[in-house]
Amino acid sequence: xxxxxxxxxxxxxxxxxxxxxxxxxxxxxxxxxxxxxxxxxxxxxxxxxxxxxxxxxxxxxxxxxxxxxxxxxxxxxxxxxxxxxxxxxxxxxxxxxxxxxxxxxxxxxxxxxxxxxxxxxxxxxxxxxxxxxxxxxxxxxxxxxxxxxxxxxxxxxxxxxxxxxxxxxxxxxxxxxxxxxxxxxxxxxxxxxxxxxxxxxxxxxxxxxxxxxxxxxxxxxxxxxxxxxxxxxxxxxxxxxxxxxxxxxxxxxxxxxxxxxxxxxxxxxxxxxxxxxxxxxxxxxxxxxxxxxxxxxxxxxxxxxxxxxxxxxxxxxxxxxxxxxxxxxxxxxxxxxxxxxxxxxxxxxx
Numbered sequence: 450x451x452x453x454x455x456x457x458x459x460x461x462x463x464x465x466x467x468x469x470x471x472x473x474x475x476x477x478x479x480x481x482x483x484x485x486x487x488x489x490x491x492x493x494x495x496x497x498x499x500x501x502x503x504x505x506x507x508x509x510x511x512x513x514x515x516x517x518x519x520x521x522x523x524x525x526x527x528x529x530x531x532x533x534x535x536x537x538x539x540x541x542x543x544x545x546x547x548x549x550x551x552x553x554x555x556x557x558x559x560x561x562x563x564x565x566x567x568x569x570x571x572x573x574x575x576x577x578x579x580x581x582x583x584x585x586x587x588x589x590x591x592x593x594x595x596x597x598x599x600x601x602x603x604x605x606x607x608x609x610x611x612x613x614x615x616x617x618x619x620x621x622x623x624x625x626x627x628x629x630x631x632x633x634x635x636x637x638x639x640x641x642x643x644x645x646x647x648x649x650x651x652x653x654x655x656x657x658x659x660x661x662x663x664x665x666x667x668x669x670x671x672x673x674x675x676x677x678x679x680x681x682x683x684x685x686x687x688x689x690x691x692x693x694x695x696x697x698x699x700x701x702x703x704x705x706x707x708x709x710x711x712x713x714x715x716x717x718x719x720x721x722x723x724x725x726x727x728x729x730x731x732x733x734x735x736x737x738x739x740x741x742x743x744x745x746x747x748x749x750x751x752x753x754x755x756x757x758x759x760x761x762x763x764x765x766x767x768x769x770x771x772x773x774x775x776x777x778x779x780x781x782x783x784x785x786x787x788x789x790x791x792x793x794x795x796x797x798x799x
Contacts, residue, residue: 451487452487452489452512452515453515453519455491456491456505456515456516456519456520457519459491459494459503460476460503460519460520460523460524462494462503463475463476463494463501463502463503463524464523464524466494466496466501467500467501467525470496470501472496472499472500472501473499473500473501473525473526474500474501474502474523474524474525474526475500475501475502475524475525475526475527475528475720476502476503476504476505476516476520476524476526476527476528476557477492477502477503477504477505477527477528477529477530477562478504478505478507478513478516478517478527478528478529478530478546478550479492479504479505479506479507479529479530479564480506480507480508480513480530480532480533480534480535480544480546480564481506481507481508481534481564482534482535482665483508483665483666488507488508488509488511488512489505489506489507489508489509489512490505490506491503491504491505491506492504492505492506495713495716497713497716497717497720497721498717498720498721499720499721499724500525500526500720502528502716502720504528507535507546508535509535509544510535510538510544510545510546510549513529513546513549513550514549514550514553517549517550517553517554518553520557521553521554521555521556521557522555522556522557523557524557525557525558526557526558526559526560527550527554527557527558527559527560528559528560528561528562529546529547529550529551529559529560529561529562530546530547530561530562530563530564531547531561531562531563532563532564532565532599533545547561560723562719565599565600565603566603567712567715567716567719568600568687568710568712568715569600569603569604569607570712570715570718571710571711571712571713571714571715572604572607572661572685572687572710573604573607574714574715575685575708575710575711576608576659576683576685579683585612586611586612587608587611587612587613588611588612588613589612589613589614590613590614590658590659591613591614591616591656591657591658591659592608592613592614592615592616592657592658592659592660592661593615593616593618593647593650593653593654593657593659593660593661594608594615594616594617594618594661594663595618595650595653595654595660595661595662595663595664595669595670595691596618596619596662596663596664596665596669596688596691597617597618597619597624597625597628597629597663598663598664598665600663600687600688601617601619601661601663601664601687602617602628602632604661604663604687605617605632605644606632606635606636606644609632609633609636609640609642609643609644610636610637610640612640612641612642613642613659614642614643614645615642615643615644615645616645616647616653616657617629617632617644617645617646617647617653618646618647618648618649618650618653619646622646622648625646625648626646628646629644629645629646632644650669650670650674651674651677654670654674654678654682655677655678657682658682658683659682659683659684659685660682660683660684660685661685661687662684662685662686662687662688662691662692663687663688663691664688664690664691665688666688666689666690666691667688667690667691668690668691668692668693668696669691670684670691670692670693670696671693671695671696672693672695672696672698672699674696675692675696675699675700675703675705676699678705680703680704680705681706682705682706683706683708684700684705684706684707684708685707685708685709685710686707686708686709686710687710689709692707729746729747729748730747730748732760732762733746733747733759733760733761733762734746734747734748734749734761735747735749735761735762736749736755736761737761739792739795740791740792740795742755742756742788742791742792743755743756744756744757744758744761744764744792745757745758745761745771746758746759746760746761746764747761750771750775751771751773752771752773753771753772753773754770754771754773754785755770755771756769756770756771756788756789756792757769757770757771757777758792763796764792764796764798765796765798766798767789767792767793767798769781769789770785770788770789
């Protein structure tokens with residue numbers, strides 16, 4: 450079976466590379482609403498700072514379960530998509546690959562992630578980098594987001610929070626208005642720019658500085674549309690196929706900047722954050738009494754007067770004294786200062 454053969458080959462490569470480079474091994478199981486002929490496809494091997502990963506995107510719980518059974522115990526970590534993108538089963542029960550994989554795994558550690566959020570984060574990182582030489586950054590730019598689905602909506606909120614004027618499109622104009630009203634109601638109060646609904650894609654892009662295609666693979670940008678735009682416009686294809694083939698060829702020929710979304714930086718960040726939080730909770734989190742004082746670490750909420758440190762077992766840094774409301778006491782009195790000095794001396798903290 451093609452699925453089993455490719456799964457075994459990919460897993461073999463992951464394990465070989467991770468051992469050679471002395472890194473952790475991981476396998477991603479994601480899901481998608483974009484139906485493929487085989488109801489699955491494998492993703493390339495990715496090398497992050499601390500982990501070597503490959504992955505599988507499925508349109509069916511069946512392949513998620515087959516993969517989980519085979520890889521359990523063979524890799525250190527399995528990353529499974531927590532988003533529910535697969536249609537319900539025939540009996541009406543919602544499809545849930547995270548639940549199915551959790552039921553199977555016994556040896557490999559499981560991390561739940563959100564695939565769409567990695568994509569949105571990647572777009573945000575890319576645009577922040579591309580705008581780094583601009584005095585205002587993304588602020589003040591006119592950004593056309595084509596497609597008001599999950600990803601397009603989240604990108605729109607991020608961009609308007611950065612001060613961009615966002616033009617959001619969707620075929621269903623009634624639903625689009627509802628989405629836009631929601632986004633504008635939850636954006637920061639003092640953010641002046643707004644998300645604006647537009648029915649026509651060309652009207653949205655003709656005056657834009659940046660185009661973000663988020664139509665889940667449906668081509669909505671043609672060669673004729675691009676021919677009417679200025680050549681320094683930035684285009685990001687999130688939906689993998691927002692531009693038709695003629696439009697892409699034209700853009701490349703004219704030197705227009707067309708970017709695809711690369712989640713490498715987002716994935717690397719997710720792996721590092723997950724390892725750090727895992728370490729914090731397993732080794733650094735807790736509450737203990739030292740010389741009559743309570744020290745707290747690992748993200749636990751401190752009671753009033755408790756001392757917050759970086760590591761409950763061997764602290765190397767004291768953050769401060771809790772005010773009992775999730776924050777620190779800003780101005781320490783003499784008694785509180787003595788408490789910190791006492792704990793610093795005990796643990797030999799400079």
